[in-house]
Amino acid sequence: VKAVICVEGNIASGKTTCLEYFSKTSSIEVLTEPISKWRDVRGHNPLALMYQDPQRWGITLQTYVQLTMLDRHLSAVAAPVRMMERSLFSAKYIFVENLFRSGKMPEVDYAVLSEWFDWITANICIPVDLIVYLQTSPQTCHERLKQRCREEEKVIPLEYLESIHQLYEEWLIRRSSWPVPAPVLVIPADHNLQRMLHQYEENRAKILAASL
Numbered sequence: 028v029k030a031v032i033c034v035e036g037n038i039a040s041g042k043t044t045c046l047e048y049f050s051k052t053s054s055i056e057v058l059t060e061p062i063s064k065w066r067d068v069r070g071h072n073p074l075a076l077m078y079q080d081p082q083r084w085g086i087t088l089q090t091y092v093q094l095t096m097l098d099r100h101l102s103a104v105a106a107p108v109r110m111m112e113r114s115l116f117s118a119k120y121i122f123v124e125n126l127f128r129s130g131k132m133p134e135v136d137y138a139v140l141s142e143w144f145d146w147i148t149a150n151i152c153i154p155v156d157l158i159v160y161l162q163t164s165p166q167t168c169h170e171r172l173k174q175r176c177r178e179e180e181k182v183i184p185l186e187y188l189e190s191i192h193q194l195y196e197e198w199l200i201r202r203s204s205w206p207v208p209a210p211v212l213v214i215p216a217d218h219n220l221q222r223m224l225h226q227y228e229e230n231r232a233k234i235l236a237a238s239l
């Protein structure tokens with residue numbers, strides 16, 4: 028039986044670092060977010076455009092995120108366990124929702140994206156067996172984001188990370204917003220790298236149990 032594990036968390040919470048750690052396990056294949064595509068689609072950078080003018084370009088980025096995440100979910104699984112960064116679900120429930128709720132996405136754009144999302148999830152099977160939620164404080168992410176220094180993200184204020192955090196907590200902890208497609212394993216992720224790697228090791232059995 029093959030298992031799909033989605034690693035979820037705020038921007039710069041440590042998802043890529045977590046995936047990198049587990050990529051050394053032979054039974055696990057890792058799929059990172061297709062962010063290079065979001066930064067370059069036929070010479071255009073919809074991620075940068077969205078941060079510059081979310082009202083205008085939010086729908087452009089989120090349409091492309093939805094397509095590329097769907098493509099990730101549907102690509103052939105080779106190893107017994109697939110670990111992927113985020114999911115079609117968080118793109119919609121966290122990022123589209125954030126744009127809409129903060130008044131940065133027109134209602135018609137939100138409606139069109141929601142129709143697409145509802146059609147996809149009603150007609151295409153998107154299996155997820157476990158969600159690993161890297162739970163951080165927005166302040167930790169802000170520090171890590173500044174340290175990582177991705178050009179497009181220099182404009183992100185702490186308040187943006189606070190909104191994303193609230194949406195994740197509503198979805199995966201309070202379970203008050205949207206359906207949760209799989210059991211959730213919460214890993215506190217404010218700790219230093221060494222302690223995080225130790226925690227990943229401690230949780231290895233629980234993570235791999237998703238494939239049993």
Ligand SMILES: Nc1ncnc2c1ncn2[C@@H]1O[C@H](COP(=O)(O)OP(=O)(O)O)[C@@H](O)[C@H]1O
Binds near residue numbers: 045171174216
């Ligand atoms: N536990 C940690 N403590 C301090 N810095 C970290 C830790 N984990 C990751 N980082 C650093 O924080 C930044 C964001 O981490 P990354 O794994 O890229 O997050 P994400 O994929 O969730 O955006 C990177 O510069 C990374 O090296």
Ligand SMILES: Cc1cn([C@H]2C[C@H](O)[C@@H](COP(=O)(O)O)O2)c(=O)[nH]c1=O
Binds near residue numbers: 062092122180
């Ligand atoms: C899924 C998704 C992501 N984004 C943005 C948010 C960040 O700037 C990057 C992803 O970076 P991370 O370090 O992997 O968290 O993409 C977005 O705007 N919309 C989305 O749906």
